[in-house]
Amino acid sequence: MDKIIEYQSEIWLSIGQTFVMVGISILAAILVGLPLGTYLYLSRQGNLYENKILFSILDTFVNIVRSFPFLLLVVFLIPFTRYIIGTAIGTMAATVPLSIISIAYYARLVEQSLLDVPKGIIEAAISMGASKAQVIFKFLYVEARSGLIFGLTTATISFISYSTVMGIVGGGGVGDFAIRYGYQRFETELMTFTIIIMIILVQAIQITGTKLSKKLDKRS
């Protein structure tokens, strides 16, 4: 326990950094990933906004981002990060590659959830005279809502996992702390402690997400 108390300010700082990185990733996933995934779904053949060219461009983009080994993506994006944030080092800089992967990852999960909505629902919506926006917000999202939340839960846990390697660009975070203090300084106690924190965090997110998505699912 002594070590933990001794390093408590560093621990708090790293937890804060993890929250910033993961929080911004979630925001990016919702603000950009959700519309992107929705558009991927809608631009498919036979759908509301069918557009073969745009679909294949976006589909390929998502695949490319997701096929990068994540550390390489971080390095690859350094010039871009520097352009956006002004520096490639630090927690804020780390949020750039994290956001990119989050957007691609969640977009795919959103697309999948929307594909699960029976097509007949969309036809019913159109037959009622719904506009395209109404079809999306009043029908598609309502029917897919538990899948969208469950997907965001899964994604969030992946974001936490991705954020643990951001030490490479000085992003900090709990994972970085565990490696630098726990592993490299042979403080097994500190390493175990951080791992326990991570487990609790992931468990809490998964349980909350599963519960919420179940509660919102009235389909059976």
Next chain:
Amino acid sequence: MIVLENVEKTFENVKAVYPLSLTIDKGEIHGIVGTSGAGKSTLIRMMNLLERPDNGTVRVGEQLLTSLSDKELRKARQNIGMIFQQFQLILNRTVAENVEMPLELVGMQKKERAKRIEECLRFVGIYDKKDAYPAQLSGGQKQRVAIARALANNPAVLLCDEPTSSLDPKTTTEVLQVLRHINETLGVTIVIVTHEMDVVKSICKHVSIMKDGQLVDSFEIEPQGLNDAEDHYIEDLKRIAVAKSNG
């Protein structure tokens, strides 16, 4: 009420509907029968342009649907109710919220919506289930909710695409009773696509027969009314049973 003129439709080299014309009079219950693949579903889906014909025109009431803008078409569709074989209710919304949907789409005030929802649900006899979710209902109940939803905006026309094909004989009779009631009391013109001859015989006043994408015949009939389908089926079975034991 509904006038199709020389409409035709081809799906990827398969001719679903050859050029045909059909007029459905105001206030009638018009049955369109045929085997599966005869093009009858495509035909009814042209009546609200869920399927846009490659050629020809579709008129519903005073409006030539095929010449409307997207916005005008949406508005016109609010005057054409439709129900489906698989009901297509929003499973994450309650019965009342499902009926509320078309009212929301036309921007009706909350208070008026509540009143209209109650009217519609009482009309189809399912008001007691207003807070249930569709998954908690039987097939017949789901179809009645779908009917209530289709009626919410007081449409002049109700299109029914195989409305009883996933229901058992008893609930089929219930649903047909509701449809006939709508036709008689509200004067709504009803079009029913079905492969079930019993449906046509019991409530339709006019029948059109489709085969291989073509309209082969169209004539008036005297609807024979609804008898208790379950008894009817048991009688049928008994007749076969007796015949066998005699043989």
